[in-house]
Amino acid sequence: MSQLDHTSKRIIIIGGGIAGLSIAVRLSQAGLPVTVLETSTLGFGASTRNQGWLHSGAWFAISQPELAKKCYQSLLKTLKYCPDCIEPHHTGTAYLITQPETLVTEWTSAWNECGIPFEILEHDDLKKALPGIAEQEIQHAFLLSDRSIRVDLLIQQLAATAENGGVEIRTETHVDKLLRKDDNITGVLLSSGEELTAQLVILAGGGAGMRLDPDSFPERIGEQHESKLVPLKTHLVAVSPDVGHLPLCLVDEGGFCHMPHAPQSVFGSNHWLTVASGVDNELVPQEIDQIWKNINRFFPSVDREKETVREWAGTTIQAMQAHQIEPGKAPLPTVIDHCQESPVINHLVSIYPGRATLWADVAETAFQTVMEKLEYHPRTCTCPPWEG
Numbered sequence: 001m002s003q004l005d006h007t008s009k010r011i012i013i014i015g016g017g018i019a020g021l022s023i024a025v026r027l028s029q030a031g032l033p034v035t036v037l038e039t040s041t042l043g044f045g046a047s048t049r050n051q052g053w054l055h056s057g058a059w060f061a062i063s064q065p066e067l068a069k070k071c072y073q074s075l076l077k078t079l080k081y082c083p084d085c086i087e088p089h090h091t092g093t094a095y096l097i098t099q100p101e102t103l104v105t106e107w108t109s110a111w112n113e114c115g116i117p118f119e120i121l122e123h124d125d126l127k128k129a130l131p132g133i134a135e136q137e138i139q140h141a142f143l144l145s146d147r148s149i150r151v152d153l154l155i156q157q158l159a160a161t162a163e164n165g166g167v168e169i170r171t172e173t174h175v176d177k178l179l180r181k182d183d184n185i186t187g188v189l190l191s192s193g194e195e196l197t198a199q200l201v202i203l204a205g206g207g208a209g210m211r212l213d214p215d216s217f218p219e220r221i222g223e224q225h226e227s228k229l230v231p232l233k234t235h236l237v238a239v240s241p242d243v244g245h246l247p248l249c250l251v252d253e254g255g256f257c258h259m260p261h262a263p264q265s266v267f268g269s270n271h272w273l274t275v276a277s278g279v280d281n282e283l284v285p286q287e288i289d290q291i292w293k294n295i296n297r298f299f300p301s302v303d304r305e306k307e308t309v310r311e312w313a314g315t316t317i318q319a320m321q322a323h324q325i326e327p328g329k330a331p332l333p334t335v336i337d338h339c340q341e342s343p344v345i346n347h348l349v350s351i352y353p354g355r356a357t358l359w360a361d362v363a364e365t366a367f368q369t370v371m372e373k374l375e376y377h378p379r380t381c382t383c384p385p386w387e388g
């Protein structure tokens, strides 16, 4: 292939997070020339600032059963593709029910309906795995297959697979602008002044599109999805020494959860705030205090003064349908082909995975979208490496 052919057929992916790298792997398998542009280091964004909860979907089973099923399938693919990125020493997650009035069968039926396996967690096993837990607060305990995951290791593996497949990955490379000719995206302008042409640009920049081409990204994107782009912020607290090796989720306490990342424990509230700007990582003290209230209720011996390692907030921009923007509901993975939106923009696709857990699912949707868009039919087998 000549250099001219190569560059004109190139697909540029903006963002070297979990979404950008997983779609890069898929497109390279189809033999397409792909360049990933990352402004910082790989995984610099939400992908490595999150809690590392690889969801089984059980937490969403009542409110969003379709999302729950997707999570469970993605979890199985992650375990197969990158077993080394799972934190060792646990084989599941404790789902605890604390309120006497909670209908236990509502949860267990939902798990059964979604095909998510579970078992009763015996008191002694819970105590052994989480020695400091306040047992008197717990009514019922189950073991689900959620895991605590090191997303940075998954990112490394995806990057290695992508590079083996011929993907060019450029870190420390900031995209300033999308290049446009009328309604067509023709490439990108880098902050170095370099222009790169492409047949298709994929935005996997965690919402970077809103900044790169503000005129084309009105708040509402929605002929296809009736969605809004919403920056969502949540808070996390890391304490050391870690409280035990079993992750946990309190199903009737707003999803308050703990993920062990030895030698620390990372606690999150699962309470998402809608914020005005996608880069708002300022701490909201009440959110941190609420997490601490729960830590001290369930692990009374943890001392905030002595054991806090870090308290932080992270933001992720998601495509949300109006009814999703409420407590306990999670964004759905969304892939948008902008030629079907208003305003129409050709040769542009954007990706919002919703949860890092859903990387394999969203990569597949994006892959199908791109294949249809380019009317491209690869001759070789393109089964994803996480399925083969």
Ligand SMILES: Cc1cc2nc3c(=O)[nH]c(=O)nc-3n(C[C@H](O)[C@H](O)[C@H](O)COP(=O)(O)OP(=O)(O)OC[C@H]3O[C@@H](n4cnc5c(N)ncnc54)[C@H](O)[C@@H]3O)c2cc1C
Residues within 6 Å of the ligand: 014, 015, 016, 017, 018, 019, 020, 037, 038, 039, 040, 041, 042, 043, 044, 045, 046, 047, 048, 049, 050, 051, 052, 053, 054, 055, 173, 174, 175, 176, 204, 205, 206, 208, 233, 234, 235, 236, 313, 314, 315, 316, 351, 352, 353, 354, 355, 356, 357, 358
């Ligand atoms: C605090 C927090 C906790 C979370 N906890 C969990 C959890 O436990 N489990 C779970 O499944 N999900 C969780 N999530 C959601 C999950 O992290 C995100 O859905 C997912 O990581 C988004 O991946 P991404 O690749 O789309 O975005 P990102 O990881 O943000 O990647 C986007 C990349 O694009 C780059 N970029 C941006 N602009 C440009 C530009 N102009 N030029 C070049 N590069 C650019 C950024 O540097 C970044 O590396 C959490 C999110 C947050 C914020």
